[in-house]
Amino acid sequence: MNNELTQNIDINTDKISFLIKEKKIKSRIIKDKIFKYITIAGALFVSLILAYILFYVAKQGISSINWNFIIELPKPPGEFGGGVSNAIVGTLIMIALSVIIAVPLSIAIGVYLSEDRKTKLSYWVRTGLEILQGMPSISIGIVVYVWVVLQMGSFSALSGGIALAIMMLPVVAKSTEETLKMVPYSLKEASLALGVPYYKTILKVVVPSGLSGILTGILIAVARVAGETAPLLFTSFGNPFMNVNMMKPMNSLPLVIFNYASSPYKEWHSLAWGASFLLMVMILILNITAKIISRKWKIKF
Amino acid sequence: MENQVLNIQNFSFYYGETQVLKDINLSIEKNRVTAIMGPSGCGKTTLIRAINRMHELTENTRTEGIIKLYNEDIFELDPITVRRKIGMVFQKPNPFPTMNIYDNVIAGYNLNGIKLKKSDKDIIVEDSLRKSALWDEVKDNLYKKGTFLSGGQQQRLCIARALAMKPEILLLDEPTSALDPKATSHIEELIKELRSYVTMLIVTHNMGQAARISNDAVFLYLGELVEHGKTKKLFTTPQDKRTEEYLTGKFG
Numbered sequence: 001m002n003n004e005l006t007q008n009i010d011i012n013t014d015k016i017s018f019l020i021k022e023k024k025i026k027s028r029i030i031k032d033k034i035f036k037y038i039t040i041a042g043a044l045f046v047s048l049i050l051a052y053i054l055f056y057v058a059k060q061g062i063s064s065i066n067w068n069f070i071i072e073l074p075k076p077p078g079e080f081g082g083g084v085s086n087a088i089v090g091t092l093i094m095i096a097l098s099v100i101i102a103v104p105l106s107i108a109i110g111v112y113l114s115e116d117r118k119t120k121l122s123y124w125v126r127t128g129l130e131i132l133q134g135m136p137s138i139s140i141g142i143v144v145y146v147w148v149v150l151q152m153g154s155f156s157a158l159s160g161g162i163a164l165a166i167m168m169l170p171v172v173a174k175s176t177e178e179t180l181k182m183v184p185y186s187l188k189e190a191s192l193a194l195g196v197p198y199y200k201t202i203l204k205v206v207v208p209s210g211l212s213g214i215l216t217g218i219l220i221a222v223a224r225v226a227g228e229t230a231p232l233l234f235t236s237f238g239n240p241f242m243n244v245n246m247m248k249p250m251n252s253l254p255l256v257i258f259n260y261a262s263s264p265y266k267e268w269h270s271l272a273w274g275a276s277f278l279l280m281v282m283i284l285i286l287n288i289t290a291k292i293i294s295r296k297w298k299i300k301f
Numbered sequence: 302m303e304n305q306v307l308n309i310q311n312f313s314f315y316y317g318e319t320q321v322l323k324d325i326n327l328s329i330e331k332n333r334v335t336a337i338m339g340p341s342g343c344g345k346t347t348l349i350r351a352i353n354r355m356h357e358l359t360e361n362t363r364t365e366g367i368i369k370l371y372n373e374d375i376f377e378l379d380p381i382t383v384r385r386k387i388g389m390v391f392q393k394p395n396p397f398p399t400m401n402i403y404d405n406v407i408a409g410y411n412l413n414g415i416k417l418k419k420s421d422k423d424i425i426v427e428d429s430l431r432k433s434a435l436w437d438e439v440k441d442n443l444y445k446k447g448t449f450l451s452g453g454q455q456q457r458l459c460i461a462r463a464l465a466m467k468p469e470i471l472l473l474d475e476p477t478s479a480l481d482p483k484a485t486s487h488i489e490e491l492i493k494e495l496r497s498y499v500t501m502l503i504v505t506h507n508m509g510q511a512a513r514i515s516n517d518a519v520f521l522y523l524g525e526l527v528e529h530g531k532t533k534k535l536f537t538t539p540q541d542k543r544t545e546e547y548l549t550g551k552f553g
Contacts, residue, residue, distance in 0.1 A: 186395040190459070193355060194409040194466060195385030204412050208399045299398045300448065 054280065061277025064270045074240055074256075077265035084275050086242045090157065090250040091279075094236060095222055097161025097246065102168040103218055109169075110176025110214075111202060117181075126177075133170035140166050141231035149235060157243070157250035160236025167231060168221040175217025179210035184301050212297035219290035223283045229254035253279045304331040305371075306469060306500045307352070312366035314347055314356070314524075321347050323524045325366070329470070329517075334492060334501045336515035336532065338508065340552060343521040345504045349472045352502065353387040354380040370469065385409070388463030389472045393479045394455035396447035396462070403443040405458055406430060409466040425465050432498060433461035434491050453484025457491065464499065471495070473503040477510065489514050508548060512536055520544045 068083050075082030109125065116122045141163050148159040183206050191201040207214070232238075237249040238259055253275045260272035307329040314322035322344045329335055337345045350356045352368060357380060367374045375383045396405050406426045410417055417425070426443070430436040435457040439450070447458050456476060463471055473492070477485040492501060492514050505511050511518055511532065518532040520541070528535060528544045539545040546552060 184395070186391060186393055187397060189355065189358070189391060190395040190397065190462075191408075191412060192358065193353065193384055193389040193391075194412065194462070195381045195383075196409070196412040197381055200412055200414070205397060205399075209397075211399075301398055 057273070057276050057280050060273040061275075061280075064274030065277060069271075069274050073242060074260075074271060075267070077263070077268060080267055082267070082271060084251075084253065084256050084271060084278070086239065087251040087253045087256040087275060088278070089242065089244065090236065090239070091226065091252040091254075091282075093244065093246070094157055094161045094164060094232075094250065094252055095226055097157065098164035098168055098225060099218065099222065101161060101165035102172060102221070105165075106169050106172035107176050107207070107214065109173040110180060111207065113173070113177040114180035115202070129170040129173055132166070133174070136230075137167060137228055138230040138233075141234045144231065145234035152247070154247070155235060155237035155249040157236050157246040157248065160232045160250065160252070161246070163231035163235045164225040164228060167225045167228060168218075171221035171224060172214075172217045175220070176210070176214050179213025179217070180206060182213070182301075183209045187301075209299055209301075212293055212299065215297070216290045216294040219286050219293070223286035223290070226283055226286070227254055227279055229258045233258075253282075305329070306331050307502075308369040309352075310367050310369070312351070312364065312368060314344070314351055315363040315365075316347075316359075317361050321524050322351075325526045327519060327526060327529060329500060329502065331500050332496055332498075333516040334496055334503060334514055335517040335519060336511035337502060337504045337519045337521060338506075338511050338547070339521035340547065341506075344524045345521055346474055348521065349389075349474055349502055349504050352470070352472055353384050353389055355384075355389065385413075385466055386468055387470045387472060388466055388468035390456070390459050390463055390474065390476045392475045394452055394459050396450075396455050396458050398446070398448045400447060401444045402439050402447050402450075402458060405447045406461050406465050408462055429461040429465040432464050432495060433457045434487070434494070435461055451484070453480050453487055456480060456484070456488060460488075460491065460495075464495075468499060471499045471501045473501060475504050475506060478506065485510075520547060522547070 068081060070083055070088065071085050072081070072083030073086055074084060109129070113122050113126060144159050144163040144166070148162055149155055152159070187205055187209060188201055191205040192198070196205070232252055232255055236252060236255070238255040239249045239251045243250050256275040257272045257279070260268035260275070263269075305328050307327075309325055309327040312322060312325040312327075313320060325348065337349065339345050347356065351364060352375070354375060356362050356364070364376070367376065369375070370378075370383070370386060375387075397408055400408060403426055404411065406429050407417075407422050410422070410425070427436060427440075430439065435454060438454060439458075447455065450458060456479075460471075460476075477488050480488065489510060492503065495501065496516075503511075503515065515532045517530065518528075518535045519526060520528045520535065520539075520543070522543050528539060528541045530540075535544065536548060539548060
């Protein structure tokens with residue numbers, strides 16, 4: 001028994017001295033370098049994919065983009081030209097609708113979560129938001145179909161806006177919570193010590209101090225839902241005509257892409273590419289604006 | 302006693318099960334600076350925060366006894382009213398980062414939704430900044446963000462913000478502990494000058510500071526009020542052995 005133990009120790013020291021040998025050190029340095037290059041290659045690979053997608057969509061779509069594409073309605077198959085004006089208007093209306101529904105609600109949730117950090121309720125709300133964020137968008141579409149579309153008796157832009165709002169909610173609520181957590185407690189104290197009531201302290205001191213973060217969160221959420229197709233399939237449904245009535249089916253850019261790209265007509269394919277390009281540019285602009293706002297408007301405490 | 306502003310009677314403070322302040326009796330006279338001294342953890346900050354009911358922001362706290370502002374028990378008033386009458390300045394300067402200097406000074410009115418004419422606001426802002434000895438330094442930059450000022454200037458801005466509400470009492474919780482020596486002496490000068498406008502209670506760790514700026518001094522030890530008297534008297538002929546030991550640096 002005792003003998004065995006000493007033997008073991010001997011072997012171990014042997015290994016250690018072997019590890020420290022110079023050759024081994026060189027091979028470690030090489031491994032370090034390889035590892036470093038693999039991470040760089042991964043990063044480059046992702047950027048390349050992005051660049052290729054941007055380039056390819058631009059190449060395919062840019063030829064369809066002209067003034068008529070923006071102001072005209074889609075034409076029946078066989079006729080060349082036409083535009084997606086109804087989808088552009090529809091996308092803007094439904095995004096506006098979802099922002100109006102989701103933003104006040106998510107800011108309220110975010111404020112609650114940052115104010116009441118350790119209660120059971122806030123724990124469950126936080127968990128609920130995480131689950132909602134991971135929920136497949138098509139399931140949200142189906143639920144809104146059952147809740148709203150079946151009740152109203154028809155597809156509508158309103159139901160589409162509600163589905164998008166449900167998708168925005170966890171993103172904006174989470175970013176609001178994270179931003180407001182960064183606002184120092186001393187600011188709240190300063191306001192309360194001036195005799196400012198609690199609700200005014202939150203609305204006029206705490207929330208404005210976190211405004212850039214909240215706005216960034218909203219823009220990122222908008223960018224995320226602007227490209228959503230699945231929740232709209234059963235809700236706003238799509239519409240070949242111009243419609244601004246929120247109680248009626250409405251078209252949107254992702255729906256145009258989905259419907260026209262899966263059609264057999266070549267003219268519609270080019271409309272779908274054009275719509276993809278337009279959508280991509282919109283989302284890029286939103287993302288870049290979000291970055292600029294978070295950098296320029298950031299408040300240092 | 303007509304010039305008695307604040308009267309604390311049989312006041313005890315509990316944090317959960319722990320008693321932090323034990324049966325404090327203290328009366329404060331008008332237009333005097335009272336320094337509250339004592340080693341860490343003796344309850345100085347707790348006492349000062351209870352005076353404008355800021356302790357209520359902390360959960361699990363309980364008080365006994367009364368604190369009278371003139372003839373009214375502050376615990377029977379609305380905390381919002383109490384805080385408008387009793388201003389507070391904190392350890393670290395905390396100007397509102399979203400507001401410029403002007404708006405910071407007038408914040409107490411704006412945030413409370415008190416509508417004032419622009420000319421009245423201008424008067425309050427200038428008056429408060431003059432009292433806090435900041436006017437000459439910022440009069441040309443009133444519409445710049447308050448956070449660009451130096452630490453000492455920010456603290457004077459916070460004092461101006463509190464003075465703008467025309468409080469009966471100004472509570473200062475170690476107002477110079479985050480500042481450099483030069484800024485500290487500025488604030489000390491300021492406190493001496495402000496005496497004629499407002500009654501002040503200042504918590505300080507710094508005995509020299511207490512001796513320099515206060516008329517009266519209070520020594521707290523382990524939640525008990527050990528001694529209260531004229532600063533000069535307390536420093537030269539302390540009545541209690543614990544006060545003497547603290548002042549001579551036997552503990553701290």
